[in-house]
Amino acid sequence: MSGQRPVSGPATVEEVLEGLRVVTLPLGIRFRGVTEREVALVRGPVGWGEFAPFVEYAPQESARWLDAALEAAWQGWPEPVRGEVAVNATVPAVPAADVPAVLARYDGCTTAKVKVAERGQGERDDIDRVAAVRDVMGPHARIRVDANGGWSLTQAADMLAALAPFDLEYAEQPCADVRDLARLRIDLAHQGVDVPIAADESIRKAEDPLEVARLRAADVIVVKVAPLGGVASALDVVAECGLPAVVSSAIDSSVGLRAGVALAAALPDLDHACGLGTGALLSADVTHEPLVPVRGALPVRAVQVDEMLLDRHASPTPRQEWWRERVRAAWAARR
Structure with a gap:
């Protein structure tokens, strides 16, 4: 991913939703009251990004998490200085x-x-x-x-x-x-x-x-x-x-x-x-x-x-739809 920085990211939220996958990953030990972690993954021209703000986060706060996911999937990151x-x-x-x-x-x-x-x-x-x-x-x-x-x-x-x-x-x-x-x-x-x-x-x-x-x-x-x-x-x-x-x-x-x-x-x-x-x-x-x-x-x-692991751990359809709406709300709240 390093060094690949297109001028712009996705033009519409539909581009983001086109490659959206939502998975539920079990934890081996209870952490902060939860035993599983649900995350949405977006796929862009550079690779995959993760959008996983906690469920209580409102769209404005979640928008920053979406920006980070889009950076990973559409832009990439600076060159590393350590291995x-x-x-x-x-x-x-x-x-x-x-x-x-x-x-x-x-x-x-x-x-x-x-x-x-x-x-x-x-x-x-x-x-x-x-x-x-x-x-x-x-x-x-x-x-x-x-x-x-x-x-x-x-x-x-x-x-x-x-x-x-x-x-x-x-x-x-x-x-x-x-x-x-x-x-x-x-x-x-x-x-x-x-x-x-x-x-x-x-x-x-x-x-x-x-x-x-x-x-x-x-x-x-x-x-x-x-x-x-x-x-x-x-x-x-x-x-x-x-x-x-x-x-x-x-x-x-x-x-x-x-x-x-x-x-x-x-x-x-x-x-x-x-x-x-x-x-x-x-x-x-x-x-x-x-x-x-x-x-x-x-x-x-x-x-x-x-892809097989994405299918194996795919969240139920209602959760998929919930995350799609959440992406829409975060996209609308982006500055």
């Missing part, structure tokens, strides 16, 4: 006893992202889960936690102080509000708690993702291709923020993960493992050679989508 991308293991909000089995899915990863602040769980669950990850991975592994904005400012300060002895690489989006992130960095410094802060939702869901840098609200930014409208747009955000970046993903098929790899491979500097190993959580994919971690990394390579 592989180091990735982290992702540990959902599972009981501590289940941590070894989760980590066993990730070949050679020396960094783990641990989900915390899960609704219905308590502080002890988070501490025990992080402790189990440290126990399994050993003293030299990097561990980061991700609260998805689930803590208040006070909770975040207290929990990060409690988790700091596990030598955290950083805490991702501990608070929902970007101003709280800025205050939290100051509060942690006053307490002598050395846990860097990473911004995720404050980048990908913000009207102004550069506010994070202006407010000095984070030490690291987490960028995702689809919510930022594509690889080219995400590269601009990283450049303008001027902060170290980690590329991450949702639960994507290998088509969606390939876009994340393209972004990570094009970044001038990449000092952290990326959150692109989530293909290891899927029990099925749309390719016979899925993008899953091998020796802790993903290669920068093409993904060959298999």
Whole structure:
């Protein structure tokens, strides 16, 4: 795909819908309350793109995800500056006893992202889960936690102080509000708690993702291709923020993960493992050679989508129609 950049994308939404395929992919482990992932794939002159905004996203937000899919299928991406991308293991909000089995899915990863602040769980669950990850991975592994904005400012300060002895690489989006992130960095410094802060939702869901840098609200930014409208747009955000970046993903098929790899491979500097190993959580994919971690990394390579797998995992007809209407709505909302 690299280097192929036609002047324009599809002229009408009908061109997009002509090659639309919708699949339902089962997960091998429950993640953020779901056991399967439904994604729409679009086919263009350059290849396949993935359109998979979460079901609650409105057309205006979903439009950016469509832009990213069209970039992949009609334009392609910049040339890579590296041949592989180091990735982290992702540990959902599972009981501590289940941590070894989760980590066993990730070949050679020396960094783990641990989900915390899960609704219905308590502080002890988070501490025990992080402790189990440290126990399994050993003293030299990097561990980061991700609260998805689930803590208040006070909770975040207290929990990060409690988790700091596990030598955290950083805490991702501990608070929902970007101003709280800025205050939290100051509060942690006053307490002598050395846990860097990473911004995720404050980048990908913000009207102004550069506010994070202006407010000095984070030490690291987490960028995702689809919510930022594509690889080219995400590269601009990283450049303008001027902060170290980690590329991450949702639960994507290998088509969606390939876009994340393209972004990570094009970044001038990449000092952290990326959150692109989530293909290891899927029990099925749309390719016979899925993008899953091998020796802790993903290669920068093409993904060959298999038509038989598209047929095997095709979503029911009502869901196909639902996604077609969703593409129409997102197309109409594009700027």
